[in-house]
Amino acid sequence: MKRLQNKISESGLVLPVMMAYGLLVWFAAGLLSHNWWPQLVCLALSVYMMVELSNTFSLLRVRSRMTSGTFIALTCTMPFLFGSMSGALVQLFSIASLLFLLSTYQSPQSLGRIFYAFLFQGLASLLWSHQLLFAPLLWLLMATQLQSLTWRGVLASLIGLLAPYWFVSVWFVYQRDFSPLADHFSSLIAFAPLSGTLSTLSLGHYLAFALIACLTVTGIVHFWRNSIDEKIRTRLLYGLFTWMSLVCLLLTALQPQHYDPLMRIALIYSSPLLAHFLALGSSRITNYAFFAILFFTVAVTVVNIVAV
Numbered sequence: 311m312k313r314l315q316n317k318i319s320e321s322g323l324v325l326p327v328m329m330a331y332g333l334l335v336w337f338a339a340g341l342l343s344h345n346w347w348p349q350l351v352c353l354a355l356s357v358y359m360m361v362e363l364s365n366t367f368s369l370l371r372v373r374s375r376m377t378s379g380t381f382i383a384l385t386c387t388m389p390f391l392f393g394s395m396s397g398a399l400v401q402l403f404s405i406a407s408l409l410f411l412l413s414t415y416q417s418p419q420s421l422g423r424i425f426y427a428f429l430f431q432g433l434a435s436l437l438w439s440h441q442l443l444f445a446p447l448l449w450l451l452m453a454t455q456l457q458s459l460t461w462r463g464v465l466a467s468l469i470g471l472l473a474p475y476w477f478v479s480v481w482f483v484y485q486r487d488f489s490p491l492a493d494h495f496s497s498l499i500a501f502a503p504l505s506g507t508l509s510t511l512s513l514g515h516y517l518a519f520a521l522i523a524c525l526t527v528t529g530i531v532h533f534w535r536n537s538i539d540e541k542i543r544t545r546l547l548y549g550l551f552t553w554m555s556l557v558c559l560l561l562t563a564l565q566p567q568h569y570d571p572l573m574r575i576a577l578i579y580s581s582p583l584l585a586h587f588l589a590l591g592s593s594r595i596t597n598y599a600f601f602a603i604l605f606f607t608v609a610v611t612v613v614n615i616v617a618v
């Protein structure tokens with residue numbers, strides 16, 4: 311039996327409506343006065359790649375744009391991040407990396423795609439050095455979820471990860487000053503005390519984090535309770551989404567000074583999980599939950615727009 315949430319989720323209007331909603335939020339948050347057009351372009355490209363992600367890997371058993379629609383809605387709950395160009399690029403590069411990474415599923419000989427996946431990770435790390443710390447986790451998930459890790463793959467990933475640094479090092483050689491590069495890598499071992507960084511966050515930060523964390527857990531529980539209906543490949547891909555989203559949320563809680571990039575990356579992996587719940591839940595409870603989620607998402611967005 312299809313309920314109202316299923317009819318909405320499978321509607322072809324989901325993406326156009328959510329794009330219009332996203333633009334409205336950006337203008338309400340001050341797009342014109344702050345001149346955030348480059349960041350908006352990055353978001354548009356990110357949304358396009360989320361559509362490709364869902365279509366290419368058949369993340370939902372039904373024809374639905376809920377993955378990209380959910381991504382837009384959750385992004386709009388954090389308008390205080392709109393002004394960060396580096397954060398927008400980190401998110402864009404992370405999605406591009408994920409597209410290449412998932413395409414290596416059970417294909418350990420696809421060294422080129424592994425190289426490009428980690429090349430985008432390296433590009434993101436130029437803007438946020440802690441992106442490099444995700445490499446060991448990605449290797450583990452390649453071995454367990456994607457079944458595509460070999461020693462040659464590790465070598466290809468290392469070359470991709472370091473390639474951006476080979477190019478920027480030419481500039482430092484020309485300048486004869488390697489101190490910026492040394493500072494960049496030294497920041498990897500810099501961990502701020504939790505008590506000090508929590509005071510820098512506003513109520514809006516806490517509300518958005520709590521909402522996204524709750525929705526992520528909801529999506530995880532729903533998917534794994536109903537995973538018997540999914541193909542093995544889908545289960546393995548969602549296993550990767552589960553671990554990455556949980557790690558990002560945990561790191562955000564422990565090191566909130568990296569709230570911007572971590573929450574942006576968390577959205578990439580949380581959106582498919584929540585979209586699965588919204589599109590494929592079919593009970594009376596999930597139907598009520600669908601509209602409750604809409605209400606709280608819009609409410610947090612409004613609160614944070616007012617705060618901005």
